[in-house]
Amino acid sequence: MKVKIGDVCTLKSGTSLKENVLNDTDGIPYIKVSDMNLIGNEKYIITANSYADESISTKMLFPKGTILFPKRGGAIGTNKKRIANRVVCADLNTMGVIPSEKIRPLFLYYYFQNIDFGTLYNGSSVPQINNTDIAPMEIELLSLDEQDEAIAVLEKIDSIIRKRKTELKKLDDLIKTRFVELFGDTILNPFGWEKDSLGTVCDVRDGTHDSPKYHETGYPLVTSKNVTGGKIDLTDCSLICEEDFNKINERSKVDIGDIIMPMIGTVGKPVIVDIEPNFAIKNVALIKFEADSRVLNVYVRALLQSDYFDDAVLSKVRGGTQKFISLGDIRKLGVLVPPMELQKQFGAFIEQTDKSKFIVQKSLEETQKLFDSLMQKYFG
Numbered sequence: 073m074k075v076k077i078g079d080v081c082t083l084k085s086g087t088s089l090k091e092n093v094l095n096d097t098d099g100i101p102y103i104k105v106s107d108m109n110l111i112g113n114e115k116y117i118i119t120a121n122s123y124a125d126e127s128i129s130t131k132m133l134f135p136k137g138t139i140l141f142p143k144r145g146g147a148i149g150t151n152k153k154r155i156a157n158r159v160v161c162a163d164l165n166t167m168g169v170i171p172s173e174k175i176r177p178l179f180l181y182y183y184f185q186n187i188d189f190g191t192l193y194n195g196s197s198v199p200q201i202n203n204t205d206i207a208p209m210e211i212e213l214l215s216l217d218e219q220d221e222a223i224a225v226l227e228k229i230d231s232i233i234r235k236r237k238t239e240l241k242k243l244d245d246l247i248k249t250r251f252v253e254l255f256g257d258t259i260l261n262p263f264g265w266e267k268d269s270l271g272t273v274c275d276v277r278d279g280t281h282d283s284p285k286y287h288e289t290g291y292p293l294v295t296s297k298n299v300t301g302g303k304i305d306l307t308d309c310s311l312i313c314e315e316d317f318n319k320i321n322e323r324s325k326v327d328i329g330d331i332i333m334p335m336i337g338t339v340g341k342p343v344i345v346d347i348e349p350n351f352a353i354k355n356v357a358l359i360k361f362e363a364d365s366r367v368l369n370v371y372v373r374a375l376l377q378s379d380y381f382d383d384a385v386l387s388k389v390r391g392g393t394q395k396f397i398s399l400g401d402i403r404k405l406g407v408l409v410p411p412m413e414l415q416k417q418f419g420a421f422i423e424q425t426d427k428s429k430f431i432v433q434k435s436l437e438e439t440q441k442l443f444d445s446l447m448q449k450y451f452g
Contacts, residue, residue: 073212073213074210074213075211076210077169077206077210078203078206078208080171081170081171081175082170082172083167083203083206083207084134084168085164085167085168085203086103086132086164087163089124089161093127094123094125095122095123097123099125100123100125100159101122101124102120102161102162102163103120103156104120104121104166105145105165107119107120108152108154115155116154116155117154117155117157117160118157128161132161133159133160134156134159134170135170136157136158136159137155137170138177139153139154139156139169139171139177139181140153140154141201142165142166143201143202144164144200144201145199146199147165148199151188151189153184155181167206169184174213175211175219176219178226179222180211182222182223182226182450183450185447189201214450225446229439229446230443232439233436236433237436239432240429240433240436243425243428243429243432247374247421247422247425250418250421251378251418254417254418255410255414257380258375258379258380258408265408266408267406270359270372270405270406271402271404273365274359274360277360277399278335278353278356278399279294279295279324279354279358284312284320285313286311287311287313288311289311290311290313290314290317291311291312291314291351292306292311292350292351292352293310294306294309294352294354294356295310295354295356296337297338299333299334299356304347312352317352320352320354325349326352327349327360328345328349329369330359330361331344331357331359331369332353332356332359333356333376334356335356335357335396335397335398335399336396339397344369357402366412367407367415368412368416368418370422371410372407374418374422375407
């Protein structure tokens with residue numbers, strides 16, 4: 073039986089608290105959207121940056137089991153949903169959905185995991201979700217026993233997914249550790265490696281800044297949004313005609329082994345091209361390597377992913393809501409040039425680690441497909 077969320081839950085927004093009732097250590101967690109990013113708060117809210125006196129009005133409180141999420145601004149698009157594991161209060165940018173005795177908190181949590189909040193907010197200049205957006209939503213209200221069975225299955229698969237993601241992160245951390253072991257701190261340069269600019273040791277270009285016409289068929293145009301999750305995603309590319317494709321490639325032809333890096337939006341996040349480069353680029357930096365280059369692509373990618381380069385790139389980022397970095401600033405980025413033998417040793421390590429990552433990633437994708445199919449079964 074389908075029921076409306078507003079009929080089986082209580083919807084409630086957070087409130088502002090005065091500084092004189094807040095502290096940094098104990099009391100009732102005062103949840104802000106930023107607290108959802110804290111380590112340990114990936115699913116359950118267990119900690120906060122601020123705490124409220126326990127004397128505050130009970131009208132401001134959200135009980136244990138409340139589903140919390142951002143309700144205002146760009147944070148809506150992050151689709152964060154969290155479960156309060158204790159009584160909390162929250163700020164104005166946060167909304168809570170409090171389940172009744174008819175619905176388990178975890179069942180409600182997984183229901184909301186299936187909802188893209190980015191499609192909900194109203195058309196105001198500041199995106200916002202209101203009670204009227206959430207209350208009419210329909211959920212298949214299973215019996216409590218059926219909900220418990222569904223939760224048990226989803227929890228088990230969700231646990232496997234989280235473990236696989238943790239394994240991938242540990243492998244990435246292992247690469248960073250090995251990088252430091254071989255090349256030292258990129259800021260202190262303890263081994264005294266030669267230093268040069270990225271534009272000197274590599275051929276650094278960018279894609280077209282023109283506005284080619286888009287078509288229903290044609291060649292993919294890869295932009296910053298298509299360089300995500302450590303890979304190039306061609307599924308949501310705009311398509312351009314062969315004439316524009318050839319025109320772009322006269323200047324910025326992509327080859328396997330090149331590095332491309334977003335210059336607009338999510339700046340940085342370099343990716344080595346490992347798929348057939350039958351596409352053109354726009355608003356991404358293209359880093360090419362000659363046969364006699366003094367640096368390897370795997371080394372440069374790791375360098376661009378290091379904390380030093382992260383800070384160096386971010387220090388050059390300009391813009392308000394739309395961040396960008398210029399090609400000139402990318403070319404000027406300082407690069408340590410260690411001996412080629414060490415770079416090759418690092419490349420061999422990357423090759424072995426990538427094999428492990430491939431196995432874990434494949435398992436993650438298969439488990440995710442199973443999870444998605446079950447979510448479709450329970451929540452439509």
